Amino acid sequence: MTHSQPTRQIPFFLTAESPCPYLPGRMERKVFTRIDPGEGPALNDALTHAGFRRSQAVLYRPACEGCDACRSVRVDATHFIWSRRWRKLVNRNADLTISTDRNEATYEQYDLFDRYLQSRHQDGDMVGMTFGEYALMVEEGAQRTHVTEYRDADGRLVAAALTDMLKDGPSLVYSYFDPDQERRSLGAFMILDAIRQAELHGFPFVYLGYWVRGSRKMMYKAQYQPLQVLNPGGWQAFHQTDIEDTDQD
Numbered sequence: 001m002t003h004s005q006p007t008r009q010i011p012f013f014l015t016a017e018s019p020c021p022y023l024p025g026r027m028e029r030k031v032f033t034r035i036d037p038g039e040g041p042a043l044n045d046a047l048t049h050a051g052f053r054r055s056q057a058v059l060y061r062p063a064c065e066g067c068d069a070c071r072s073v074r075v076d077a078t079h080f081i082w083s084r085r086w087r088k089l090v091n092r093n094a095d096l097t098i099s100t101d102r103n104e105a106t107y108e109q110y111d112l113f114d115r116y117l118q119s120r121h122q123d124g125d126m127v128g129m130t131f132g133e134y135a136l137m138v139e140e141g142a143q144r145t146h147v148t149e150y151r152d153a154d155g156r157l158v159a160a161a162l163t164d165m166l167k168d169g170p171s172l173v174y175s176y177f178d179p180d181q182e183r184r185s186l187g188a189f190m191i192l193d194a195i196r197q198a199e200l201h202g203f204p205f206v207y208l209g210y211w212v213r214g215s216r217k218m219m220y221k222a223q224y225q226p227l228q229v230l231n232p233g234g235w236q237a238f239h240q241t242d243i244e245d246t247d248q249d
Helices: 040-048 084-092 107-120 131-139 186-201 216-223 240-248
Strands: 030-034 053-055 058-062 070-076 097-102 145-151 157-166 169-177 205-212 227-231 234-237
Touching: 040 053, 040 058, 040 157, 053 169, 084 186, 107 131, 107 157, 107 169, 145 186, 157 186, 169 186, 186 205, 186 216, 205 216
Parallel strands: 169 205
Antiparallel strands: 030 058, 053 058, 070 205, 070 227, 097 145, 145 157, 157 169, 227 234
């Protein structure tokens, strides 16, 4: 007679309503659970594929009443279309040195992170984060996580991406860059570099978090084709009609 190991019951919690940061006039709620030490990678894999995102040691998903605008999206790296525009952008940043062996927070990262927020997201909920809070974002619940660093020819850190490695590809948790390096288009370049790394190591997907129907802030994610979106029926191709519907909202 064999005995199966008991399965831990995962507790989920629901936040109170708060103003939606993407769609004016709407309210948001999230369902979330905490990652216990030792189970981070497996739980992160399973719940990310079910539409959750990680923030520190928490996995969350929108649970808004009467609204399903937030959908998880991932790039099909195996069939990614390297257009002339994307190739030019990669070549423009060919002088950058890229490292993926950092799995802890540094003050250098934090200084760049803070400068990025002050320049690009002054009204965001991350503004004013202390170094300790930043370190928690990078290190807590991060058993299979690293910070990809991008440095110029003088060794200066110009961009960084907090990245979770899932079983089928990287998940970009949060990225930030030098706001004075506008010409480089570093935000787009970090996504392209993640796609390039996924191709190199045989991973089929790159996870980009949420695309929000009707939100101009999230329109940029539709540029990376082919893109897949998580619908009630599973992962499906992101169609041009999704963008056109957004333009009409």
